[in-house]
Amino acid sequence: MNHERIKEKLEILADAAKYDVSCSSSGSKRQNKNKGLGDSTGMGICHSYTEDGRCVSLLKILLTNVCIFDCAYCVTRKSNDIKRAAFTVQEVVDLTINFYRRNYIEGLFLSSGIFKSPDATMERLVRVAKKLREEENFNGYIHLKSIPGASDELMREAGLYADRLSVNIEIPTKAGLKLLAPDKDHKDFIQPMKAVKNSIDLYKSEKKIIKSTPVYAPAGQSTQMIVGATGESDRDVMYSANFFYNKFNMKRVYYSGYIPVADDSRLPALGTEVPMMRENRLYQTDWLLRFYGFDVREILNDQHQNLDMDIDPKLSWALRNLDQFPVDINKADKRMLARIPGVGMKSVHKIISARRYRKLGWEHLKAIGISMNRGKYFITCDSREFERRDLTGIQIKNQILLSGASKYSKNFTNQLSLF
Known part of the structure; x- marks a missing residue:
């Protein structure tokens, strides 16, 4: 293994992964078995906190930052002049095991740019998780990013090895997605979500009858929306989130304020980042919907399309x-x-x-x-x-x-x- 080259790849692909905030391990109870490595019970994300208050970390990287799409809001889009890199499947496996043995991490969050095709990319992500589970006997937390457009068969297999799956909806509205990512289709984001939900329901019902049925994606699925890249209101954002919670039983919807990465007329001007307070208010609203019994229409509607920045x-x-x-x-x-x-x-x-x-x-x-x-x-x-x-x-x-x-x-x- 060329350690200098691996280090260079790690710097590039870890930096590229920092824009994805939709990684959380809450809900997974994968226990260590057969004297294997790791235990995902209560594990969390890079420099974040679990439900019991512990600060934990995952190795959070992209498999590659090569991408066939040219989404205006994405730093890894194909037209962006950046240094490209890609890990092999074995390199990701080795990094995860070596980092775990050194107590640097407690699991893996793996995403990727889309190279060749959605299925080719998703197949490689699944191979990483499969190798870790079956060859390395790794029982730590694994979160795989679902690739929009990937087949139902690959999504079904992914959930057998990963604790959580997530596909980022990226832009809250169909019109915004069409404007900033014309190569992508909204239904390509919805299909993997539907496949994961159906598989979770199927495996749960089978396990009630056959106890040996494997657990499928025990930490469920999540998604992320970029806020502020288009002119969507807070109402648009939260109505979309509410749809995903109700339709696909999402564990979490994450809200990521848009960070200007390109001088593009379709995007906000460079230097106009989304205020952190807007993210905070969206998360507070999300909490009210999930735990306080509020209906989204009570908080945001035609008369009140944006949240008050002064008060919660x-x-x-x-x-x-x-x-x-x-x-x-x-x-x-x-x-x-x-x-x-x-x-x-x-x-x-x-x-x-x-x-x-x-x-x-x-x-x-x-x-x-x-x-x-x-x-x-x-x-x-x-x-x-x-x-x-x-x-x-x-x-x-x-x-x-x-x-x-x-x-x-x-x-x-x-x-x-x-x-």
Whole structure:
């Protein structure tokens, strides 16, 4: 093995993989067996966190940055003048095992540019996973990027070796995809998702009857959308995400702010990156849809097509629906408790448990951990220390923003006093 050449490839193909954020291992429970290498239980992604709070890492690389497509938003598009490289199947296997033995990584995230054809690319990705599992007895986490347009047979095989599969939808709208990636067809992204969902359902139903049935893609599938490359609204983005959650049982949808990589008239100008706050608000909305019982149309609709950058989406919804507040903390059901700004799901469960024994007042809510600077405007309880006194939505918003700024200023002053 030419170590200098491998190092050069690694630098090129690891750097090219950094734009893909749709890698997460949550949900996989592949156990070590036969004294093999690795164990994917609770594993996570490069410099990220698992559900139990541990920081873990994957070897995150492209198989190759050679690509037959010319997508305007992609750094590896064929017309881009960049240094190209490609790993062999064995090189990726050797890197994964060697890095694992040195305790650098806990698994592999493998994507690729599309060379020759989707099937040729997907077949090579599957070979990497198959070699790791069957020849190296590797039981660590493996996440394979599904290639748009790959056959159902290859997708089915991929799920037998990988813990998670993902195909990036890339652009949230069909019109945006047609503009920036005219060589690609929207249905080529949908077909692999459909194949993976069908296989997951099939293997789960078979395992109920035949216990020896192998587990298929135990961590499910995810996708990623680039935000801000076209003029899509936050409503467009979240309606697309909602479709994928409902249609394909996605584990996660990731939102990646567009980073200008080319001077192209179809794209935002160089130097105009998507604000990090927009990504943050999209993830907060995603959380509300998945865990708080919100319908996407309640948060984003024809009247409110973009999220408020000043305040979180739950507070924004509450201010638009003041007629549903204040909520009696001692009587409200779980659904309505979860809609109170400043109240998380853990606090909801604590409230429901605690009020069985006594009526709750402000001191109890503070002890539970509710964010009182927001929550107090939307709650009544067994105390009379605070009442909303018919404040308007604008007045409430301004007071919350002012209290947040005051809190930041106080913390900053306290830090300065240490010096």
